[in-house]
Amino acid sequence: MSAGHSEAGVVERAFAAALYAGDDTALDTGASLLAADPAADAELARRGEEFLRRAWQRGWQPADVVRLVRRDLDEHHVRLVAGLITAEVRAYRQLPPRWAAQVAGLGDTDWRADRFSYATAVLELYRLLARLPAIEPVGPAPGGAPPHAAPAHGEPRMLGRIRALLAKAEATGFPEEAEALTAKAQELMARYSLDEAALAARTHSPEEPGALRIGVEAPYETARAILLDAVASANRCRAVWNEAFGFSTVVGFEPDLEVVELLYTSLLVQGTGAMTKAEAEQRAAGRKRTKTFRQSFLLAYAHRLGDRLASTSERVTAGEPSLLPVLAARDVAVTDRADRMFPETTTTRVRGATDEAGWHHGTAAADRARTDHGGAPGRGRGRLPG
Known part of the structure; x- marks a missing residue:
């Protein structure tokens, strides 16, 4: 041998x-x-x-x-x-x-x-x-078929501006400044999406919706999944949560996928920082807070931001009525791709918040991170794909 x-x-x-x-x-x-x-x-x-x-x-x-x-x-x-x-x-x-x-x-x-x-x-x-099972692919495997187009070197200038605004929002210790920076970033995201949709329509681009996976990990994964769903919905994408493996798959056109990943990551950082500060204030006042406080805080934060993000997106889109048919066609394409990838999704019933102080603090934190420049809130976006 x-x-x-x-x-x-x-x-x-x-x-x-x-x-x-x-x-x-x-x-x-x-x-x-x-x-x-x-x-x-x-x-x-x-x-x-x-x-x-x-x-x-x-x-x-x-x-x-x-x-x-x-x-x-x-x-x-x-x-x-x-x-x-x-x-x-x-x-x-x-x-x-x-x-x-x-x-x-x-x-x-x-x-x-x-x-x-x-x-x-x-x-x-x-x-x-x-023992890894097969899961829905979100792109070609190495050595397989090449993507439709080679990835561009660098990133668009608009994405660089958005990234810089969100980095400043995460770093500042002043809630009002973080609010203004995040609001401006979401407005730029919405305009970036419109510009890319208009360009694709003018050039008759063959681009189709793609997908990416974003980690949604414990603790408080339900609240995190709701937050990601809100960010995805406001940016013309759909998010489907796989609780068993700790991620959500986001389906959408490439420019929208990029901004969803950027904004979700930033809002999670901002929300975690605000929750830590709120807990410290509660302890300083002699009130012991538990896991229910943090869970309620993050649920309120996610739900409130769903309203705010939707409002900003709707306001910016309303300023470009000529693009409505293009956007409607892209929405249909995204929904069709998501339905083909996940033909058996279910809706998960979310356990309600049980800590009133946590809910109020989370709502206030979302208001400070709001992205609608003070406009009227949109309809609630509490859907949680399962």
Whole structure:
């Protein structure tokens, strides 16, 4: 038997013992086999890259895999999978859009341990990877069909302005300034969307709606999902929450997807900061606040911002009546794409807020982050796709 066959045999025996069994005894048996044979390390790494390629083919992307590993395993597993992803993607001449940024943000890949501990961790990681189900793809996998158009280098000037405004809103310690900055950013987002729609109509662009996944993680994931849904709806997108795997899939045209990701991330930062400050004020006043305060705060924050974002979008759109047919056609295209991707979505009943102080503080925080320049609030946007 050749050396290569011997190494593969060790890995196969370790996998047979541990990979598809859930008990610690089987895991120890597999780890002992691997720890005793350093020559099998290269084959073990190769098999890990195979698991990743299967994950890509099943619709997963690097950020999705890392998010799940971080939730279900430990930090050293995150480092292991980051190193594995970094090695695997070297095989591709060009990564799909958004993949390069995900790979660049993987973080530290170094983890040192004795051979048995290392083999145990690798088997635990591979056991998770081997059980990943197929999910709805949001873009081509590496090595598959190329996207319709190559991604442009850099970003439009308008997105740069929006990004800068939101960064200032997150950094300022003055609520009124954050409100004005965020309001201006949302108005620019709405105008950017209109400009892109008008350009696509003039040039008869073949562009179709795309999709991206955004992490929606515990704690308070329901409130976070509602906030993302509000941001998506106000920017002509649809968001579908996958609670089991901790993400929402946002469907829309590419310019709108970009601003949804920017705004949601910024509002989450602003909301978390406001919640922390409100809790400190409650404690200083001698009132102990609990998880129900934070949950109620974030639910109120999400619901109130849904009204504000919708109002701003509607006001800006009303100023361009000639684009209404174009926008209506794009809305239909987005809905059709979302329905084809998720033909069996359900609506989740959200548990009501139970802390009155948390609700009032959350509403006030949303008012400070409002994006409608004080205009009349729009209709509520409390829909939560499931």
